[in-house]
Amino acid sequence: MREMLKMIIVLTVLCSFSGGLLAALRNETMEKIENQQLEFVKGPAIRNILKGSSNDPIADRFKIKVGETEKSFFVGKFDGKAEAVVFESTGKGFGGDFGIMLGVNVTDDKIIGIGVTTHSETPGIGSRAQTDPRFAAQFKGLLLADDFKVKSEGGQVDAISGATVTSKGVAGAVTDAAKIYTSLKPQLAEKLMGFK
Amino acid sequence: MAKSVTQEFTKGLWAEIPPFRLVLGLCPVLAVTKTVENAIGMGVAVIFVLVGSNVLVSMLRKIIPSKVRIACFIIVVATFVTVVELLMQAYTYPLFLKLGIFIPLIVVNCILLGRAEAFAYKNGIIPSFADGLGLGIGFTMSLTALAAIREVLGSGTFYGTQVFGPSFQPFNFMVEAPGAFVCLGLMLCVMNTIGKK
Numbered sequence: 001m002r003e004m005l006k007m008i009i010v011l012t013v014l015c016s017f018s019g020g021l022l023a024a025l026r027n028e029t030m031e032k033i034e035n036q037q038l039e040f041v042k043g044p045a046i047r048n049i050l051k052g053s054s055n056d057p058i059a060d061r062f063k064i065k066v067g068e069t070e071k072s073f074f075v076g077k078f079d080g081k082a083e084a085v086v087f088e089s090t091g092k093g094f095g096g097d098f099g100i101m102l103g104v105n106v107t108d109d110k111i112i113g114i115g116v117t118t119h120s121e122t123p124g125i126g127s128r129a130q131t132d133p134r135f136a137a138q139f140k141g142l143l144l145a146d147d148f149k150v151k152s153e154g155g156q157v158d159a160i161s162g163a164t165v166t167s168k169g170v171a172g173a174v175t176d177a178a179k180i181y182t183s184l185k186p187q188l189a190e191k192l193m194g195f196k
Numbered sequence: 197m198a199k200s201v202t203q204e205f206t207k208g209l210w211a212e213i214p215p216f217r218l219v220l221g222l223c224p225v226l227a228v229t230k231t232v233e234n235a236i237g238m239g240v241a242v243i244f245v246l247v248g249s250n251v252l253v254s255m256l257r258k259i260i261p262s263k264v265r266i267a268c269f270i271i272v273v274a275t276f277v278t279v280v281e282l283l284m285q286a287y288t289y290p291l292f293l294k295l296g297i298f299i300p301l302i303v304v305n306c307i308l309l310g311r312a313e314a315f316a317y318k319n320g321i322i323p324s325f326a327d328g329l330g331l332g333i334g335f336t337m338s339l340t341a342l343a344a345i346r347e348v349l350g351s352g353t354f355y356g357t358q359v360f361g362p363s364f365q366p367f368n369f370m371v372e373a374p375g376a377f378v379c380l381g382l383m384l385c386v387m388n389t390i391g392k393k
Contacts, residue, residue, distance in 0.1 A: 003263070007263060007264045010259060010260060010264065010268065011264055011267060011268065014256075014268055015271060018272075021275065021279075022275060022278050022279070022282075025278075025279060025282055026282060029286040032286040033282070033285045036285060040289050
């Protein structure tokens with residue numbers, strides 16, 4: 001009986017001590033880890049979209065609640081005016097969900113650029129959505145308002161040959177982004193005022 | 197235990213060098229030795245966890261009841277591994293991306309549980325510290341040696357810098373999984389030949 005009690009006490013104390021320690025460490029490092037993830041996973045795409053901006057878009061970010069979750073928006077300043085925001089949207093690809101970053105100019109609602117961040121598409125085929133700059137470039141300058149579809153479905157997006165599913169997924173993600181953008185536009189404009 | 201602390205330390209460097217003599221913890225040995233950088237990163241993580249868990253287990257060895265000792269060891273090891281994982285994410289994120297799943301998998305590395313059970317649970321704090329440090333450094337050295345061979349032959353680089361001229365054709369086989377097995381096998385063969393007198 002005494003031995004049993006000892007086992008229970010030792011395990012409980014050890015577990016709670018370790019749990020407490022890890023929780024404390026997690027709290028300590030959470031912000032740093034988030035910054036690192038932004039820098040290395042989404043950072044390249046964000047910086048590519050906002051090429052030539054005068055500020056650091058990763059430092060100048062804000063969050064808006066969308067439904068249950070909080071969405072991060074990255075601000076790009078051009079000629080001293082904060083008029084570009086970049087945010088994330090997700091789509092369904094051939095190998096699973098993927099994420100895109102989409103930059104939009106809030107004064108004329110036109111897309112500045114898109115970039116695929118995380119994906120699990122087939123290397124060399126679907127992955128070209130991330131690596132081929134021509135695919136991403138065709139979104140540039142389009143009005144972020146309507147539905148985006150691939151050309152075979154009567155839309156405006158030139159699909160990557162051999163990767164129709166991926167291309168459709170990207171078009172879907174941009175459509176989602178348009179919906180988010182339209183519904184949040186007043187809030188976005190207000191927030192951007194703060195960066196001027 | 198009549199052995200001195202120095203002996204406990206140096207045995208991990210040659211006589212009981214983990215992957216080659218004990219043939220333990222082969223999963224990361226095969227998986228992360230594509231480049232020297234990854235190997236050293238993994239090695240440092242293992243040194244930290246091994247020293248930490250050895251010292252802690254040795255400190256607690258009088259309190260831990262023997263019937264639940266394995267569970268206690270695992271808690272200690274898992275705590276240290278999670279600490280390493282969080283710190284790596286916070287400070288060396290690119291390395292964390294490369295090592296990925298193999299950092300959390302240190303928990304199930306047999307070296308850690310093996311040392312806790314076979315050494316730290318029966319010995320004092322200072323010998324346990326020396327044992328952990330020695331084996332950890334031995335493990336890192338083996339990983340680095342293997343990675344050096346694989347990286348030089350497989351990608352023509354050493355720690356990211358080119359070692360051969362532009363005419364070098366990388367021997368791709370070496371950086372893939374079968375190359376790891378072949379390379380490890382040959383290393384074991386060499387080690388056994390040297391060890392046999």
